[in-house]
Structure formats: C-alpha cells, structure tokens
Amino acid sequence: MTRFSRPLLDACTAVFAAALPLEQPADATLSAFFRSHPKVGRRDRAVIADSVYAALRRRRLLERVAATQSPRRLALATWMALLGANLRELDPWLRGDEAEWLASVKREAAAPKPFEVECELPDWVIERLRARYDESALLALAKGLLQAAPLDLRVNPLKISREAVLERLAADGLRARLKEKPAINRHTLFLEGSIEVQDEGSQLLCHLVAPKRGEMVVDFCAGAGGKTLALGALMRSTGRLYAFDISPKRLAGLKPRLARSGLSNVHPQRIEGVNDARVKRLAGKIDRVLVDAPCSGLGTLRRNPDMKWRQTPEDVAELVQKQKSILAAAARLVKPGGRLVYATCSILEEENRGIVEDFLRNTRFKLRPAGDVLEKGGIRLHMEQYLELWPHRHGTDAFFAAVLERDA
Secondary structure: OOOOOHHHHHHHHHHHHHHOOOOOOHHHHHHHHHHHOOOOOHHHHHHHHHHHHHHHHOHHHHHHHHOOOOHHHHHHHHHHHOOOOOHHHHHHHOOOOHHHHHHHHHHHHHOOOOHHHHHOOOHHHHHHHHOOOOHHHHHHHHHHHHOOOOEEEEEOOOOOOHHHHHHHHHHOOOOOEEOOOOOHHHOHHHHOOOEEEOOHHHHHHHHHHOOOOOOEEEEOOOOOOHHHHHHHHHOOOOOEEEEEEOOHHHHHHHHHHHHHHOOOOEEEEEOOOOOOHHHHHOOOOEEEEEEEOOOOOHHHOOOOOOHHHHOOHHHHHHHHHHHHHHHHHHHOOEEEEEEEEEEEOOOOHHHOHHHHHHHHOOOOEEEEOHHHHHHHOOOOOOOOOOEEEOHHHHOOOOEEEEEEEEOO
8 A cells, every 4th residue: 555645745735835934843833734634644644744854854955856945846856755755656646747857856866965965954054063073974973863863761760660661661562762653652651650751862961960869959941841850760759859941831841741750859940030039049059950051952853853944053142142141040059069060952062062161261160071970870981071972873862961060
C-alpha cells in the first residue's frame, strides 16, 4: 500500500502553506492543523509531520532542487527528494509538466552540492562557526544536527529503580532511548510518574548542579520544569527547590508533571524578572543555582529544525544582553562557597564561553572543570573546562555548561 495519496497531497499543500513562512513554531502550526482536521488518520498525520520536518531540515536543498515557492510543488519535491517517493506512485495526481519537473528534482538532489547546502544552516551561522571549526568539523556538527532526535527517558528514583524500568520497558519491546516515537505518554510507567521524557544532555546538566539532600536550590529559568524534576529527584525530595520563571504558561506545564513525580520539595514561583522581590529575598542564601538561559536554541535543531530559519543575528545580540543580566541576577543568590551552573542549548560562542568569560572578569566566582564535577558523580565523560555536548559525538542535543563556584 502506497504511503502517498491525492487527499494527503492536498493536506500537505495546506500545511506547507501555513508552516513554511515560519510565522510561528512548526509544532504549533501542525497542532493547529490537526485540531482543525480531526478526520486525518494517524498514519497520514505521521507522513504530514515527517514531510514538514524534512522540508525544514533540508530547506536549502529543497529550494535549490525545486526552484519554486509553490507549497504544492514543495510538498511533491519533499516526497521525491527527501522521503523516497518515486514517479510511478506520484504520477496519478500530477498535472501539467510536474512529471518532467519531478524528474529534474530527483537528478538535482543526487548531484554534488555546495558546502552551505550540505550544512543546511543559514550563512550567518556558518560564518560564526567557521571562526572555531575547520570545514570538516563544521560539516560533522551540521550533519549531526540534521539527524532526527531519539526519545530519551529519565527514571524517577523516588518511585522505581532503573533496572525495574528497563525490565518493564523490555517486556513491552521498548528501550530507554527510543529511535521511533511510541505514545510513551500513555504508558503506565509515565502515567504513574516513574519515568519522564528528557534528553540525556539535559539530564547531565543536573549532575553538574549535583544538589545534595537538604540544600536550598534554585532553578532560575525553570520553564516546564524538566530539569527541576530531575534536581528534585537528586535531592530525594528533601530541602527546598525553587522553580522560577517569568511565564505563567510554562510554569502551568510543570503542574501535572510535578503531581505525577511525587516530589514535595518543589516550589514553583512566577517572577516578574531579574529584579523581582522574591529573588532579592534569597540573595546569598542559596547552595546551588541552575541558569538554563533563554538562548537561540540552535543546539536543538534535531527536534526544532525551524529554529535555524527563524533566528536572526539581531535576535542573538538581544539574547546575549538578556543572558548577561540573568546570570548576574542568579549569581547574587549564591551563598559563599556555593555553586552556579550556567547552561544553554546553543552552538554559538557568544552565548556560551563569551558570556562566562565576561562574567568571570569581575566577580568572586571561579570556573570549576566540568569533567571533574561529572567524574566525582561517577560519570566518565571526556570534558575539560566546560561541558560541551554534540549530537554527532554524544548523541544528545548540543549543550554548553559552565560550573562556577563562589569564593568561600
């Protein structure tokens, strides 16, 4: 049975028309389309989503081989060049000169391509990465970011052991790192709070914070709380863990997850910004602070390929100012001898080392080698001063983190 059909082409054309102008995140556009077309079946939904993400991942290639902005033709070119369709299966619903045009799409897609098209990154990002990498290293990183991300699971040790989870997943034909995307949110282990979905790189950040039982800890940009829950579990639900965020919507996403987790030490709080009175009240009292700073998100392109086309150099310049002020505000919370972890899911130096080196120039903090901190926690990962994770090397999203300790 063929994967493609006339109604599917019409649906894909409509989704491409909505998603490719990039006026909002691709996942939001897809969700809205599926909500307004409830009759689209599960298999067709999967093909539509795969088509959109393939087109966003390989946008430079697609524009080169398709030489058109027509949503219908871009959908057909995606199927032909990226999803392995052949002319025979598409032929029944082609019109005009589309058959000859698709044959040329296939030829062009197989031909050698310029470096920028191989990388599938905007020119301005390539230019910034060239300052640090030679062409082969840059291409390896770019190719890593083009892969689809697996689904990683984190075990909640308050409820179950890793061994027990692996055993139960194996009985259902699943693993803790899933290449395919089963409906894990309907699995009993998920519903009872024994497992959470969390990228392995994101889990490693929490091991850099390495909170101890009974400590006072702050997750400064908590968002929907994936790292908050991991920190709370490392603290064995003791001490106090504040989850700060300026977005009530993001914090609302933490509520059901927190309820499932069984943690009783987490205190979510919406703050107005870095100068909020609640932040000031805790100055100099906190043992460990995690700043997972808002960033360009270019390390998460395996999951969010639209990010690379939606970000601009101006956005990054604005983010850098925000990152500096958030890090400075978070640092004021840390007590003498305490620890501050600054992290991003960016691949750009100015959001990473640039921020940390600027911060260290005029504060009472010192850099602690990330590799040493992980090794102390029993995690052997060859890292030097900073934690730098890469999809092509570590199979995780790209993450950067620095461990900063305040003078005692």
